[in-house]
Amino acid sequence: xxxxxxxxxxxxxxxxxxxxxxxxxxxxxxxxxxxxxxxxxxxxxxxxxxxxxxxxxxxxxxxxxxxxxxxxxxxxxxxxxxxxxxxxxxxxxxxxxxxxxxxxxxxxxxxxxxxxxxxxxxxxxxxxxxxxxxxxxxxxxxxxxxxxxxxx
DNA sequence: GCCAACGTTGGC
DNA sequence: GCCAACGTTGGC
Numbered sequence: 507x508x509x510x511x512x513x514x515x516x517x518x519x520x521x522x523x524x525x526x527x528x529x530x531x532x533x534x535x536x537x538x539x540x541x542x543x544x545x546x547x548x549x550x551x552x553x554x555x556x557x558x559x560x561x562x563x564x565x566x567x568x569x570x571x572x573x574x575x576x577x578x579x580x581x582x583x584x585x586x587x588x589x590x591x592x593x594x595x596x597x598x599x600x601x602x603x604x605x606x607x608x609x610x611x612x613x614x615x616x617x618x619x620x621x622x623x624x625x626x627x628x629x630x631x632x633x634x635x636x637x638x639x640x641x642x643x644x645x646x647x648x649x650x651x652x653x654x655x656x657x658x
Numbered sequence: 659g660c661c662a663a664c665g666t667t668g669g670c
Numbered sequence: 671g672c673c674a675a676c677g678t679t680g681g682c
Contacts, residue, residue: 563668566669
């Protein structure tokens with residue numbers, strides 16, 4: 507099983523929004539970065555687990571866990587002119603962007619903040635903590651996954 | 659193919 | 671709201 511960390515701005519779509527969705531499931535769409543796209547399309551597998559990370563907010567950090575329930579398929583928001591993620595270069599015949607479906611699994615008892623993660627030298631290799639990293643989806647090793655969870 | 663300009667991300 | 675860091679665009 508693979509592990510991941512996926513960022514979302516809670517003001518737009520937070521963990522509570524996911525939990526309140528029908529079947530607690532939602533397509534993770536709108537990703538417009540090629541590196542992240544490749545992970546969505548090529549590497550994520552059904553049953554993989556992912557941290558839900560709240561970004562660009564008062565208390566950035568990991569707030570919960572979700573599961574990948576559908577593997578990469580074309581992100582149709584790219585060919586919707588009304589979507590904020592519209593990309594005219596992506597078409598149904600030649601989709602450029604992909605999404606997966608995620609399902610809510612649990613909320614951590616507390617937010618494990620970015621500030622706290624930075625204090626742990628054993629997590630220094632987390633892409634999240636690398637200088638200038640702006641990827642909205644990134645891999646987490648099984649060891650990192652375990653070390654983060656015991657912080658809770 | 660270089661690289662300056664521009665837009666975006668996201669912590670602070 | 672600031673701004674560092676990075677990705678993308680497009681002229682040449």
